[in-house]
Amino acid sequence: MDLLDWHRQRLSSRRLSLLVRQLPRDSALNRDLHGEAADWSVTDHLLAAAVDHLAAANWMFAAVNSDENDQPDPPAPVPRPGDGSREPTDTDAAVPERGHEDGSPSARELARFFG
Template identity: 40%
Template sequence: MRVLIQHLPRDSAFVRAVHGEDAEWGLNEHLMAAVVDHLAIGNWLFTSAHLPEDESPPEQPRPVPRPGIEEDPVEEATPDDLARFFSGL
């Protein structure tokens, strides 16, 4: 019985009941979300680098929400934070 339960597909009712929302995402879904996140950041960096100086950069893209992971607020570095970081080099 243990072997049968261990090898149930992740979309089975038992696995969803035990693992909840985490069971819906497998390796493929996590990899695809990482690809989307990296493409979004790359496009944002390209766009930000090619804007005229008088325009403000677009908002940084948010990562694809993943089950079981709370979204952390984006903290922006102050000029003092940057000076402290680069003075240590």
């Protein structure tokens, strides 16, 4: 598919919007919009939560069963996307997430998409 068809008016804005929304999670556009969060699925988030809970349970067990002078350090949680490791850029604030109420992209979003 040639994306210039939208400019040539052979591809409607609604169809283009639908195609953009249905891009895979690991596409370049989703990585640019969502950063590292695009790589994480629900399963990844649940697995990170399970690891955190297991580490906390092991830490509590070790803390209760050790001397008061030899307490272990609490575990560090698994780093998650969107927890502040990625600094927002100027373009993130300049482009709204949704263009119009019907879900079609705004002119600014289209200009950013086409470069």
